[in-house]
Amino acid sequence: MNNGFTTVIGFTMRNKFRSKSFIITTVILAILVVVGGNLPYLINKLGGSGDKVTNVGYVQNAQGSVIDGLKAYYGKLPEANIKLMANSSEEKLKESLEAGEIKGYLIFEEDAVMGFPKVTFNSESAFSGGTSSSLKVALQQVKTDLVVKDAGLTDEQKLQLFSPISFDTAQVSFTNDAGKTEQEQGIAIGLTYVMLILLFMSVMISGQLIATEITAEKSSRVMEIIVTSVSPLKQMWGKIIGTFVVSVVQLVVLVGALVVNLQLPHNKDALAGFGINLSGIEPQLIVYAVFFYLAGFFLYATLFAAVGSIVSRTEDLGQAVMPITMLTLAGFYIAMYGLNDPNAAFIQVCQYIPFFAPFILFLRIGLVEPAWWEIAVSIGILIATILAIGWLSAKIYRAGVLMYGKRPSMKELFKAMKAYKV
Template sequence: MNKLGTVIGFTFWNKVRTKAFVITTIIFALLVTIGVNVPYLIKLFTGDDGNKETKIGLIYGSQSEIALRLEQFAASQPKAGFKLVKYEQADEKALSKDIEDKKIDGYLQFKDAPAGQFPEAVYTSKAGSLDMGLQNALQSGLQIVKTQYITKGSLSDAQVAALNQPVQIDAQQIKGQGGTEASGKGKQTGANYVFVYIMIVLFWMTTMMTGNMIASEVTSEKSSRIMEILITSVSPLTQMFGKIVGMFLIGILQIGIFGAVIAINVMLPHNREAFSQLNIDINQLDLSVLLYGLVFYVLGYMLFSTLFAAVGSMVSRTEDLGQAVMPITMISLASFYIGTFSASSPNSMILKIASYIPFTSPVSMLIRVGLGDVAMWEVGLSLLILLVSIFVFGWLSAKIYRTGVLMYGKRPTWKEVRKAMQAYKI
């Protein structure tokens, strides 16, 4: 046990002190910082303070009734995002001069239409395009004006608003034998969504980063012949599991650093208001989602890390490592893509099947627990399969590691590894 602790500590501190680790961590922290502050940076470089209203010239012309209704709608909306400036007629020279003088940003006019039909609206500006936010605001207002124009005032403002309100459709499953609904709808909160997606990304990133570090560490020790000295004082199995735990602690350290960077940036004054509009309440996070997420994260890491260590022990040159770990990388990518593309339908058949496959269950079962409906026996069965797989692949990887660390030259075939494994007992 003392030797295992020594290997863990040596692996951890030896990797943390390297320039590559420090530089990589700093670069990722800077990327996270830039990503969180993208909205603020856009406003900073474009000169938009976030409170500027777009000034739109509204041409009354022959469609004075529609223009008046739109002006009344804008006046009733304190945060419409645009301000209307009245123009009786469409004088293109005068309007173009006002745009050049920045009195207005563009102008809106309505084409002639047959009686009883709503005319087409045309927005003219220097850029020749509409900002997405402004377009949505104008479309919402024009939709209400269109309803009022067609109904000719026969509906009240409340009735018009109710008529334009989108119809909501809630999905649920049929009742089971016990009479209880199995919709899982209560779990689909903003906090659960954010936590699940963060865990999926972190699981994939840390598995790939630490897994490749484990494999490259073993390969570099073999290529430099240091392995021959190490095994005289520490058994190969102690080395293998010491490296796995040490790299796991490095991954946890990086997650803690990135989490602190995100928290600091979110709490900045210019970001606090923006993120508060997302309506994400941390109190809505289901504790069972947090617990199962951590359990599947740790177990999934242990499964993949043992495979990376076994593959790394079979490679004698670092140049061949990328090709050797490619199958594990593809499996990890498959798990990541299944999770991200199926998160919108957590009760789908593909997720149910993937939750019982040990290589995909950490991500798939996390989505089902966090966003869908899953019985306790399903979670227990998935955990049992994952634990058995960790034991089997851990035992197999340990045998491969013990024989592979002293096999030099070209990468051995599976037949050669199997014969060498028969000489050792784990």
């Protein structure tokens, strides 16, 4: 009895592993993962916070006190990222900008009301990023210095006035003595984001593979031969399990490549510079990630298998699976929205919708601390839905693989299920 089931699993796995598209896709994704794994190092090197100085020009003898204040401000920094360069006129500054000698230049306009000139930073792009932000902070500091210069403040008072406040964030835990620190929350957000993307990609890719293979077998009439040797139920679950094993192998390769790259010395140092320590990942979060990955995969895989069984032509498959694709996309994008506000009422409602729960509930577990009963109710609904969908999909599959021609309506499908006593 089990021989047919294991045969389908083995056949599905061999087909996928030998497929050129599978091999090429895995290699491309692995390369992207390796590049992504080295991003902390590349950002640290190419982002160059302190080893690259930006030249900024200004007209000589313009606003001497402001320019002196800017030079003093950047001179006090341990790693100044802006160097001020004087020129005789705005026309000369434009020439220097065009020649690439400066990134931009400052123009001052008197403002008698404010007592501080209006400043315009001219560059080749209106979006100057860090340069304009740095100049804005520096000019604000210069303005403050000029205003309090004659106020008679002592050096100690000036130090207290200009010293930044100490401000940290921490999560309140209602079940443990201490909640997550800001660093732990950052790690949890990163893991949650990666998990959501992996689940979304796995569901979309593997689900499409299952549906496409079933439809292709029907359209080529191979299905008529297969059903004489293996029961439809064994076929469906054999294809789902076989595709699942292939997906897990692919996932292990990709995650393994990512973890190995992140553990390389240059990446570990870069991550440490960003305040990220991978050893801070909670084991409980890993367990939830595995569970929701399995739940999401089997929930959607059975749906894709059922839809694939009622389509006789591969040309019609895209339209047939569109509702399932939209459900997957909705769950993913709702989760992306929830990254900003995981306690929003809309997000809390969506965690009980089984088609969204693998995305949303894992998101909330990773970022906040939902009550135990919320987790229990959501997981209970999810498991019950997987069993119900699996049972219904099996019935649809057993009837659908024997129906050819145009895609049957729900009424025709139920009649067939009744006729075939499935």
